[in-house]
Amino acid sequence: MTEELKQTGATNAAARNSGGSVIRVKKLRKLYGDLAAVDGITFSVEPGETYGLLGPNGAGKTTTMRMLSGLSPSNSGSIEVAGINVVKDNRAVREVMGVVTQHDGLDGGLTVFQNLFLFGFLAGLSRKDSKNRANEVLEFFGLRGRSKDNTYELSGGMKRRLAIARSMMTSPKVIVMDEPSTGLDPQSRNRVWEELAVLKDAGVTVLLSTHYMEEATILCDRLSIMDNGKILDEGTPDQMIEHHAPKEVAQLRVAPAALRTVRDYLTEREITYREVGALVSVTGLNGDRPDLSGLSDVEGVRTSYRAGNLEDVFLTITGRELRDG
Amino acid sequence: MNLAIPTPGIRRRSVTGLWLRHAVSFVRYWKFVLTWVLIEPVIILVAVGFGVGKLVGTMDDGVSYAQFVTPGLIIGNAMFHALFETSWNAYNRIDNDVYETALTTPITILEITMGDILWAVTRSILTVVGTAIVAALFGWLNHWEAIGMIIPAIMVGITFGALGFLFSAVAPHTTFLTLVFTLVASPMFFFSGSFFPISILPDWVEPIAWAMPLTSAVHIGRGFALASLDITHLWAALYLIAVTAVLWPIAVFLLRRKLIS
Numbered sequence: 186m187t188e189e190l191k192q193t194g195a196t197n198a199a200a201r202n203s204g205g206s207v208i209r210v211k212k213l214r215k216l217y218g219d220l221a222a223v224d225g226i227t228f229s230v231e232p233g234e235t236y237g238l239l240g241p242n243g244a245g246k247t248t249t250m251r252m253l254s255g256l257s258p259s260n261s262g263s264i265e266v267a268g269i270n271v272v273k274d275n276r277a278v279r280e281v282m283g284v285v286t287q288h289d290g291l292d293g294g295l296t297v298f299q300n301l302f303l304f305g306f307l308a309g310l311s312r313k314d315s316k317n318r319a320n321e322v323l324e325f326f327g328l329r330g331r332s333k334d335n336t337y338e339l340s341g342g343m344k345r346r347l348a349i350a351r352s353m354m355t356s357p358k359v360i361v362m363d364e365p366s367t368g369l370d371p372q373s374r375n376r377v378w379e380e381l382a383v384l385k386d387a388g389v390t391v392l393l394s395t396h397y398m399e400e401a402t403i404l405c406d407r408l409s410i411m412d413n414g415k416i417l418d419e420g421t422p423d424q425m426i427e428h429h430a431p432k433e434v435a436q437l438r439v440a441p442a443a444l445r446t447v448r449d450y451l452t453e454r455e456i457t458y459r460e461v462g463a464l465v466s467v468t469g470l471n472g473d474r475p476d477l478s479g480l481s482d483v484e485g486v487r488t489s490y491r492a493g494n495l496e497d498v499f500l501t502i503t504g505r506e507l508r509d510g
Numbered sequence: 511m512n513l514a515i516p517t518p519g520i521r522r523r524s525v526t527g528l529w530l531r532h533a534v535s536f537v538r539y540w541k542f543v544l545t546w547v548l549i550e551p552v553i554i555l556v557a558v559g560f561g562v563g564k565l566v567g568t569m570d571d572g573v574s575y576a577q578f579v580t581p582g583l584i585i586g587n588a589m590f591h592a593l594f595e596t597s598w599n600a601y602n603r604i605d606n607d608v609y610e611t612a613l614t615t616p617i618t619i620l621e622i623t624m625g626d627i628l629w630a631v632t633r634s635i636l637t638v639v640g641t642a643i644v645a646a647l648f649g650w651l652n653h654w655e656a657i658g659m660i661i662p663a664i665m666v667g668i669t670f671g672a673l674g675f676l677f678s679a680v681a682p683h684t685t686f687l688t689l690v691f692t693l694v695a696s697p698m699f700f701f702s703g704s705f706f707p708i709s710i711l712p713d714w715v716e717p718i719a720w721a722m723p724l725t726s727a728v729h730i731g732r733g734f735a736l737a738s739l740d741i742t743h744l745w746a747a748l749y750l751i752a753v754t755a756v757l758w759p760i761a762v763f764l765l766r767r768k769l770i771s
Contacts, residue, residue: 290607307527
């Protein structure tokens with residue numbers, strides 16, 4: 186199937202994109218009244234790359250994705266996809282780009298197969314091509330057995346995968362995905378990630394938005410940290426972690442009864458910490474492990490160490506938790 | 511503002527693609543659809559034609575009440591179909607992001623309204639033709655000119671298809687959509703000359719009745735059904751076209767505001 190995806194994946198997107206970035210966004214701005222939902226962002230995505238916009242809800246990720254797919258007008262700035270100016274010719278852009286919107290947008294009046302077939306037809310495929318392609322993508326996404334079912338009979342994970350499958354109907358070389366795995370159980374999420382990895386292997390360029398640190402780490406070649414409509418920093422996940430995250434983070438699972446003792450201990454020694462639910466995180470000072478030995482005897486406290494991650498990067502850059510939103 | 515200018519041109523695939531989607535869904539649920547398209551209008555036709563017709567007897571010009579009321583009921587029923595398609599059904603398509611999905615293909619808002627209105631026309635034709643055949647079997651349509659009722663059927667599909675979008679595109683919830691029937695469809699159905707000639711209404715009500723687009727559609731339908739066409743039917747047709755020319759751009763504007771934000 187990977188082979189087939191590769192072969193059918195050669196669309197005019199590739200033809201029009203004679204070298205250079207597949208997606209180019211410059212100083213893009215979107216206002217809702219006085220509020221700048223997207224506030225002058227600039228980034229570009231290279232051919233075959235998976236690029237992520239990582240940020241909490243309300244950061245402006247969805248608005249950016251909607252502007253890219255022509256579903257939302259921008260106030261200023263420019264967007265170019267596969268050499269096409271989205272602002273001037275958003276019809277042409279939608280011919281070459283696959284879009285997975287935040288909501289699955291499945292048609293409840295149709296079967297699984299009909300959802301794909303009619304989408305392909307609407308997108309410009311002949312009936313025969315659309316039928317064949319629908320069967321191909323159903324096979325690839327392991328949904329062949331469900332092709333005659335109503336979409337509302339599918340599980341959340343299957344719906345999401347069907348929505349992704351639908352964006353593959355025209356074999357686009359570039360796909361924009363708004364939060365591909367939000368709201369899915371871990372198993373379904375893993376499945377989606379596996380499938381996205383195959384698409385990447387087939388040379389498809391992907392721009393995705395996410396507020397899952399794991400998703401960004403696993404899938405993205407490069408990513409931007411986005412908050413309040415702005416891009417705060419950009420790089421590979423490793424670079425970002427190296428620049429902005431502590432090497433090591435101590436995590437204390439603290440029983441409610443022991444919480445006071447732990448707080449006092451850390452405050453006394455001027456160790457900075459943050460609390461997320463029942464978890465107290467302590468970042469190492471200059472890469473050294475903070476001295477938590479005094480807590481080892483306290484009942485109800487379990488200590489473990491983990492490496493710094495994108496969650497910490499976000500915290501360092503914005504001063505807030507990624508999961509606040 | 512960027513993108514403020516709607517995409518120019520009309521892409522035929524957008525319209526046929528959307529129409530095909532509706533046709534496929536229609537065929538899937540044909541058993542339910544049949545009750546709407548044929549069974550309900552025939553029930554009303556029989557009740558009014560036989561029941562009320564018995565009381566009323568004969569109208570002016572020697573036309574039986576059943577013959578008089580048949581085109582009115584058939585065209586009035588077509589209005590419900592067209593309105594329902596672009597108000598309730600279109601609202602559901604907005605609400606379930608079906609249009610948003612469609613908009614990820616190279617389709618425009620104008621083309622969405624064209625595809626949906628084309629389907630409203632299709633439904634209107636289906637119900638008019640189906641009910642007319644039954645009425646003809648009862649002997650209530652007895653001029654070959656009645657075939658021409660397909661013309662007001664098409665016009666009803668377009669005009670009321672456009673009108674329905676005015677509701678679906680602004681409705682905050684489905685309860686709002688009941689206004690389509692309480693404010694628009696039902697008053698029109700009863701006061702547009704379907705059941706009785708408008709001339710028997712008080713003088714001051716008559717212009718109001720004529721302003722309602724269904725009145726013109728029923729007038730045209732009756733002209734064909736009773737083979738009594740004259741110049742007034744042409745005026746009625748021009749009036750419907752004028753109303754549509756106003757409604758459709760408003761529908762496109764409102765739907766764009768709803769979907770592209």
